[in-house]
Amino acid sequence: MKMNNLDKLYFSQLSLTVYDNCPLKFRRRYLDGLYWPADWSGNISQKQMVEKGRKFHLLAQRYYERGENIDTNYISEELRGWFAELKNFRPYNNTDKFSPEHELRVNKDNIKLVAKYDLLYIDKENENLIIYDWKTNNKKFDNKKLKENLQTRVYLYILAEAGSFYYLEDESSFDKMSIIYWNPRYPKQSVKINYNQEKFAADKRFLKNKIKEIRNLNYEDFKKTSNEKICKFCEYRPICFGKKAKEVEVEKDDINLEIDWDNIDPMSL
Numbered sequence: 001m002k003m004n005n006l007d008k009l010y011f012s013q014l015s016l017t018v019y020d021n022c023p024l025k026f027r028r029r030y031l032d033g034l035y036w037p038a039d040w041s042g043n044i045s046q047k048q049m050v051e052k053g054r055k056f057h058l059l060a061q062r063y064y065e066r067g068e069n070i071d072t073n074y075i076s077e078e079l080r081g082w083f084a085e086l087k088n089f090r091p092y093n094n095t096d097k098f099s100p101e102h103e104l105r106v107n108k109d110n111i112k113l114v115a116k117y118d119l120l121y122i123d124k125e126n127e128n129l130i131i132y133d134w135k136t137n138n139k140k141f142d143n144k145k146l147k148e149n150l151q152t153r154v155y156l157y158i159l160a161e162a163g164s165f166y167y168l169e170d171e172s173s174f175d176k177m178s179i180i181y182w183n184p185r186y187p188k189q190s191v192k193i194n195y196n197q198e199k200f201a202a203d204k205r206f207l208k209n210k211i212k213e214i215r216n217l218n219y220e221d222f223k224k225t226s227n228e229k230i231c232k233f234c235e236y237r238p239i240c241f242g243k244k245a246k247e248v249e250v251e252k253d254d255i256n257l258e259i260d261w262d263n264i265d266p267m268s269l
Helices: 004-008 013-021 023-031 044-066 077-089 143-148 150-167 197-215 228-232 237-241
Strands: 097-108 111-123 128-134 177-182 190-194
Touching: 004 197, 013 023, 013 150, 013 197, 044 077, 044 097, 044 111, 044 128, 097 150, 111 150, 111 197, 128 150, 143 150, 143 190, 150 177, 150 197, 228 237
Parallel strands: 128 177
Antiparallel strands: 097 111, 111 128, 177 190
């Protein structure tokens, strides 16, 4: 059975990652519409980490929307520390443009993609476009993996394809674009990845082929992964094996930071 609604799907970095990890998981989530809230597993420590990350992203959003001081007396000491580190790392100013929770979409050359950036920063003097992505987990950055991962490729490609027209005088100046990953748990560490025309061309070929591959599949072609480790930690384990997942690792896009799920991976009408 051919799934025509795949032609309507705006792919995100998360949906593409899900497909790479397990095509069947992709089918259950994006085609069958089976999705559990982030806290379904009942893991208390996981819930606490998710909630802390949600609150931090909300603090960052409010700060960069207006650049105003925020009353932090009603949040935990740890979050106050994270917020102080954030303001020190990327202070707000009235000269440049700060666009928190900024969404861009691409619908061009059979590529339909969507991304919502934690912060899109526009350095007006130098015409630099910088994506900031906040991480709040306990993992330190692996620079090599970040340079090669889907989030980096999707985020920068969308910015180049959809954002350069609006923000740059020379819309082909992809070398003025970059993404910076930062985690308040490790405030002295950050990873900056620069973009260029060569990377853009490679990413366009890669993403076009990946989306074409998914769209050409029949419903029954979305097979279960052979990686048992992924299955053990998958929320769909009860459906596939009749067993509860050991622990589900929640992605930032899963909890949406108070954004509707359908707004992250929408079906166009």
